[in-house]
Amino acid sequence: MRRFLFMCSVIFSTVFHAQKKPDLIPYPQSVTMQKGKFIIPETLILSDKLPKEETEYFKKRLGSRIKFQNSSKIEGADMIYVPIPQLKTPIDPEHKEKYLIDISSKRIFITANTNQGYFLALQTLIQLFEEHKEDKEIPAMEINDYPKFAWRGMHLDVCRHFFNVDEVKQYIDYLAMYKLNTFHWHLTDDQGWRIEIKKYPKLTQTGSKRKESMIGAYVDNTFDGKPYGPYFYTQEQIKEVIKYAEQRHITIVPEIEMPGHALAALSAYPELACTKGPFESATKWGVFDDVFCPKEETFTFLENVLDEVIALFPSQYIHIGGDECPKTRWKECSHCQELIKKNNLKDEHGLQSYFIHRIEKYVNSKGRKIIGWDEILEGGLAPNAAVMSWTGVNGGIEAAKSGHFAVMTPGAYCYFDHYQGDPQSEPNAFGGFTPLEKVYSYDPVPAELNAEQAKYILGVQANLWTEYITGFKQVEYMIFPRLMALSEVGWGTADSKNYKEFEGRVIRQFKVLDKMKVNYAKSIYNISGKVLPASNGIAYELTVSQNPEGIRYTTDGTEPSISSQIYQGPVAVSKSLTVKSAYFEDGKLKSAVSSQEFTVSKTTGKKITLEQQPSENYSFGGAFTLVDGIIGNTRQLGKTWLGFQGKDVIATIDFGQKTAFSEVYFNTLENKGSWIHLAKSAQIFISDDGTNFKLIKEIGENEILNSKGKIKLNVGNQNSKYIRLTIENAGIIPAGNPGADSKAWLFVDEIGAN
Incomplete structure (x- = not known):
């Protein structure tokens, strides 16, 4: 069991340092703020008995003036000192990565069982020194820390x-x-x-x-x-x-x-x-x-x-x-x-x-x-x-x-x-x-x-x-x-x-x-957009890590400027349009310009259920992604596609009331190198009660292939409360293709009706 004493000459202070929690990442298991503050000296004097490699790393990272001294000749001067008996908090000897840090107004104690624990404690100290580089005073605190996972x-x-x-x-x-x-x-x-x-x-x-x-x-x-x-x-x-x-x-x-x-x-x-x-x-x-x-x-x-x-x-x-x-x-x-x-x-x-x-x-x-x-x-x-x-x-x-x-x-x-x-x-x-x-x-x-x-x-x-x-x-x-x-x-x-x-x-x-x-x-500085269901279609919520009052946006396709509309809440989207937004601070653009195009149809924002859920890797936004008014970008499998491996898409959309439509569209994607194949077939059903469905249109593999996955179907004059699409996965990838004998991926984006 080891205890390392980090001591520096300071001006004693008993004033309680009322400060927010320290900016440590990862945050320790326990941080207890104490009275006083540790004044960072011009030169740190470290004991020559400290583990060499870890202390040299500390010296290099910190970039401070550090000198080493024989600990037996030091009596309370600026130093790290080994050993100190009578630990305040004993450490589990089996936990190699656990450490304790006790920062008072006069000194810093580090307790660790191993060089590894000491090294982790030094990482914490480096972050504290960096955080307080300008004011040169670290609040007094006790840190009791160890990782959850090995x-x-x-x-x-x-x-x-x-x-x-x-x-x-x-x-x-x-x-x-x-x-x-x-x-x-x-x-x-x-x-x-x-x-x-x-x-x-x-x-x-x-x-x-x-x-x-x-x-x-x-x-x-x-x-x-x-x-x-x-x-x-x-x-x-x-x-x-x-x-x-x-x-x-x-x-x-x-x-x-x-x-x-x-x-x-x-x-x-x-x-x-x-x-x-x-x-x-x-x-x-x-x-x-x-x-x-x-x-x-x-x-x-x-x-x-x-x-x-x-x-x-x-x-x-x-x-x-x-x-x-x-x-x-x-x-x-x-x-x-x-x-x-x-x-x-x-x-x-x-x-x-x-x-x-x-x-x-x-x-x-x-x-x-x-x-x-x-x-x-x-x-x-x-x-x-x-x-x-x-x-x-x-x-x-x-x-x-x-x-x-x-x-x-x-x-x-x-x-x-x-x-x-x-x-x-x-x-x-x-x-x-x-x-x-x-x-x-x-x-x-x-x-x-x-x-x-x-x-x-x-x-x-x-x-x-x-x-x-x-x-x-x-x-x-x-x-x-x-x-x-x-x-x-x-x-x-x-x-x-x-x-x-x-x-x-x-x-x-x-x-x-x-x-x-x-x-x-x-x-993290850029604007993040999220589509929400709304009473009259959808709404587009904008968030930013800074003050949201700095967000400016447009809906007419022009670039946002400091004189554009001030964001005051989710932007209503009841027709096809493009929302462009950016964050401004002190009159200057501080973020990238975010642009989101919406294609609104009669399904947009409506209630949708899926019988089988997408893969966790490609499920952002869940089923609502298929009726959020955003057409997926075939070059970017980011936020706008749902991916299903080895599963069919069976999506039921509730219009809320009987609705007339004559066209249905959806897209699937092909990228065989990543095991993504076009749908094998698709069927469209309608219902007035949500239980009994009637088939109104079917499309086969050749038609999907010829359309390159961009499906737009004339279904005749229809009037129903529910519409259901069954989009069939290609199944097992055939020989001669990347990933042969594995389950194919099916990617689907917006399901629309007009």
């Missing part, structure tokens, strides 16, 4: 786009600043192999480069024509990064993808596939049919690769991927089919389980454990495997209920490649809509778990896939400020009821990021 992670994909050693170190520094403790390093994928394996030099000679890269939105299907790579990390560079992370008490979990996402590896060693190839590193984003073939030479290859990975990385867990593995090649492979029969496996999903079991057994023999994306549950989970639940929360629930550890990283809350602000004013992103508030609202422990099962939730992680992130400045933009929300969720002190208070702390933290020249997203 795994607080961030992921970085370096395969789609590569980031050099210095950039990876900077990324690790950002994690350390906000007390995250796990860095998930995604090192191999279809688009590039990024880690040197000495036994297999062609992995980096061939697999670390590609002939070109996809640019723009996926629907554009355009490429830059520029060779990319070779880009990879040598083993010496890997060791350098691991040491750097260890100094910041961050564990690096490496990911070696298998059995899918293997094109880069197969480009170097085509004999590991089910077919002869040749193969090349993927130039597109998405999922591809060619995967590792589960034959002995493949397992020998992977075991040799893992030997070198395990020798480099000291982490308990090795991530083996396991996600998005199409079974097309396995179905057509005589060896795979014979293996299924020989081992009495049910099907190709059973073969995937066989594959993962073999890899787990080998990794376990080396004293390590595997963790994989939740598809490793397919066909049965390996005995000691942990699950990273990304497709939603169900994978984590299933794992925990069966006594397996899980890290929660559902796309709806934890995918930082999604848009975080209005897609029209944001850089091109993968899709989805995950603003700061949504990240902050996440609870990693599913309500379906009891107290005993909840113990298997290791923690939470956010993922940054880099298809559309070409440089490190954009990495910064995508993780900040959402990383701050994640840190507080992982620490266990996030409370969605207090989001506005958290938002204020975030904005005040921006001063630190500005000083560091971090390119953070300023979406």
Whole structure:
């Protein structure tokens, strides 16, 4: 048990420092404000017995004048002193990350069991020193702090786009600043192999480069024509990064993808596939049919690769991927089919389980454990495997209920490649809509778990896939400020009821990021719009993190100015129009201009119900999204589309009274690289009682294909109280398409009637 005494010469003060809660992120478990204030001196004198690496980090981050002195010669002078007996609050010796800070008018005490706890305490002190840099006085307080979750992670994909050693170190520094403790390093994928394996030099000679890269939105299907790579990390560079992370008490979990996402590896060693190839590193984003073939030479290859990975990385867990593995090649492979029969496996999903079991057994023999994306549950989970639940929360629930550890990283809350602000004013992103508030609202422990099962939730992680992130400045933009929300969720002190208070702390933290020249997203300053049902259609509610009286808007298509209408409440939308809005302060434009076009029909704002709910990742706004007057942008799967994987859309709209109409429209989307297929068919029904429905129109696959998903149907003169649309999902993706044998996605936007 250790106690570190941080003492500085000060002018004694007993005046109660009546101040708001400190601007700490993540916020501590307990902060008790005391009387007095600690005056920050010009020079801090630290004991020479303090842990060296952590204290050097503190010195570098703080940028203050610091000198070290032999603690045995100090008697109450400016110092950190070790040891001090008789702790006020004993620390659980099993909790490595717990710490106490006691700030009085004369000194600062830090208590921690481990260097890691001391390091976390220093992160808190750094934030307090930064917050009070100008007034040079920190309010007296006691902080009793520890994290709720053992795994607080961030992921970085370096395969789609590569980031050099210095950039990876900077990324690790950002994690350390906000007390995250796990860095998930995604090192191999279809688009590039990024880690040197000495036994297999062609992995980096061939697999670390590609002939070109996809640019723009996926629907554009355009490429830059520029060779990319070779880009990879040598083993010496890997060791350098691991040491750097260890100094910041961050564990690096490496990911070696298998059995899918293997094109880069197969480009170097085509004999590991089910077919002869040749193969090349993927130039597109998405999922591809060619995967590792589960034959002995493949397992020998992977075991040799893992030997070198395990020798480099000291982490308990090795991530083996396991996600998005199409079974097309396995179905057509005589060896795979014979293996299924020989081992009495049910099907190709059973073969995937066989594959993962073999890899787990080998990794376990080396004293390590595997963790994989939740598809490793397919066909049965390996005995000691942990699950990273990304497709939603169900994978984590299933794992925990069966006594397996899980890290929660559902796309709806934890995918930082999604848009975080209005897609029209944001850089091109993968899709989805995950603003700061949504990240902050996440609870990693599913309500379906009891107290005993909840113990298997290791923690939470956010993922940054880099298809559309070409440089490190954009990495910064995508993780900040959402990383701050994640840190507080992982620490266990996030409370969605207090989001506005958290938002204020975030904005005040921006001063630190500005000083560091971090390119953070300023979406928090922009206006956010929300469509509400209203008595005469819909209303458009505008909110901003600052004073809402600064919002100006127009409805005639012109750009807002300081002389435009002052926002005083939700804007009524009873006809098709465009609302443009912006925030002004001191007569100057302080935000991006937000523009929202509305297409009003007879369904707009009406009551709507869905028999099957959309995927959590693409459910923003729920069923009302289909009648909110907003036509979805085919280039941006942000706020305006609902996505259904393997499910039909059955939507019933209540007009409220019998209503005449003769045209019905809706849109579906096609983006096969992301497994998104046009609807297979659609039927339109009407009813006057909401129970008995009559079919009035049907459209087939060819008509939908010919219309390219933009469906506008003449249904004759109708007059009914209810209208129902059944939009059929394409079902299982056929062979020859990305994601073959998986459930297709169906994306639908506005359902209108005129």
